[in-house]
Amino acid sequence: MTADTSKKLKTAEVEKISHIDYFKIAISVDCVIFGFENKELRVLLIKSDLEEFAGRWSLLGDLVKVDEDLDSAPYRVLRQRTGLDDVFLQQVGSFGAINRHPSGRVITTAYYSLINIRNHKLEITDNEVHWHSLKNLKDLAFDHKKIIESCLERLRIQIMDEPVIFNLLPEKFSLRELQDLYQAILGIKLDRRNFRKKIALKNWLDDLDEMEDDVPHRPGKLYKLKTGLKKNKLDEVAEKAK
Amino acid sequence: MTADTSKKLKTAEVEKISHIDYFKIAISVDCVIFGFENKELRVLLIKSDLEEFAGRWSLLGDLVKVDEDLDSAPYRVLRQRTGLDDVFLQQVGSFGAINRHPSGRVITTAYYSLINIRNHKLEITDNEVHWHSLKNLKDLAFDHKKIIESCLERLRIQIMDEPVIFNLLPEKFSLRELQDLYQAILGIKLDRRNFRKKIALKNWLDDLDEMEDDVPHRPGKLYKLKTGLKKNKLDEVAEKAK
DNA sequence: CAAGCATCGTGTAATTTGTACACAATCCCT
DNA sequence: AGGGATTGTGTACAAATTACACGATGCTTG
Secondary structure (H helix, E strand, C coil): CCCCHHHHCCCHHHCCCCHHHHHCCEEEEEEEEEEEECCEEEEEEEECCCHHHCCCEECEEEECCCCCCHHHHHHHHHHHHHCCCCCEEEEEEEECCCCCCCCCCEEEEEEEEECCCCCCCCCCCCCCEEEEECCCCCCCCCCHHHHHHHHHHHHHHHHHHCHHHHHHCCCCEEHHHHHHHHHHHHCCCCCHHHHHHHHHHHCCEEEEEEECCCCCCCCCEEEEECCCCCCCHHHHHHHHHC | CCCCHHHHCCCHHHCCCCHHHHHCCEEEEEEEEEEEECCEEEEEEEECCCHHHCCCEECEEEECCCCCCHHHHHHHHHHHHHCCCCCEEEEEEEECCCCCCCCCCEEEEEEEEECCCCCCCCCCCCCCEEEEECCCCCCCCCCHHHHHHHHHHHHHHHHHHCHHHHHHCCCCEEHHHHHHHHHHHHCCCCCHHHHHHHHHHHCCEEEEEEECCCCCCCCCEEEEECCCCCCCHHHHHHHHHC
16 A cells, blocks of 8 residues: 555545545755855855744744645745755755744755855845854754754765765865865865875866966966756756756 | 744734634655565555546555654555564655646655565555566656655665665575575675675674575575674664663 | 064875685585 | 586785875064
8 A cells, every 4th residue: 555645535544534635744954055155165054943943043944735746846935035045955865853843833844955155155144044064063953953964864875876966066176175065064084185186086076277376375276167067956957957 | 933833823924824724734644665576576455446547556554643743654564564573674755746646635654664574474454466577667757756766865875884784685695696685686786795795794694504505506505694784673662762 | 684483285005995806615406 | 428507716906995294484473
């Protein structure tokens, strides 16, 4: 048997459940939006306006609409709340402990996203929003700390094989910036020579024959992501559509 | 802002939505239960009893109850439908295309599970159930083919680092059986000597100093999973609880 | 304008890991 | 007794990972 509403009416053990009980659970999406600034990984948080969570920070999220795909909902949330479009978004997992939401039963599906803090200026529509360092995440609303940790774990895995990390960098970047970013995400130091060798091996980058010009030390060469490499899901979808 | 019901009432763009609209989406779980028999990976399917899917196979699933954790629901489903308890269950992802369910809006969260077909005799409560080979999965109900593929993909990754695969084998097994199982899951042939070397390196197994006695050829040594290694999530949870 | 600072750019040797590959021994079956 | 299927075992080569140092460059400061 599969999960469905009509079948439900027939099974013995649930016969006393009335139709309205199928719809006592609301479903939402939450977006874990990572950014990178000042050699630190950040996450975009918003002040919760639930009384239960007064003054505490939470993820951007919303209920899923009845006429939108689950995987479309986080794109809408991001567009509505920040003006961002054309971003990388990846489903990470669903969180549905009974009491995770203080004012009702809400199951949420978490997505993570990577955006370049400088390039995308956020058009915040309401509430107080803040790029929060990942180091001191205290007192988040709901189970949002756990959700962020799950997303970070996924991110760490994903940056090893897929060129998603470039969503966090400007078009042109130096290898130092790239290494700083890897280090911020992984939380460890990397050997510079080995790092450069590994990146070279992946063949993701084009050498731009340009130099940094805004650093207080010897400038490094600038690179960009090879054209044709999909750095986000939209590109992938577009490719499949061909 | 976060996903919640009370906030929803305040935002401009959704002001015309009445309270009942929050609960127009039902949420289910579906279990992809893998087994291993005859050198083939199998998945447990049940005849759908939706008219729309007459005669087609589907996963075991059910709606999530309002008073149960999302991650508990698949354990309940498995217990109720097959009598199975104490199994490995892992959340893989959520599927929520608008029209995935013909008789209503249902978002489902998929879990995969690994069980030993011989050890666990299923106590099927209703409907027709079948261990289906993964090779000819045609005409499944809903988006269940896609769900199974996602779960298989996850399984393939997970067996490389974690000793979950032993859920599919009897207590005592030979290296040949183990290799056959890896091959069935990965869909490729492995070199015997290299395979044995790799397994030895993982240090998962205890040599039992016993031999197979039911094979029509030279018998191999029997091994078992080292005691103390967690082959399923229950063990992990138990460990954390300490 | 010299000294100091931070970073750039680069290669090699040692170790570990992955891959390809063959043969004699054992047990069952007939 | 012979054929069939499988066991158990090691080595050589290739590839990937790790550890590690020095001279050059551009900016800053005093």
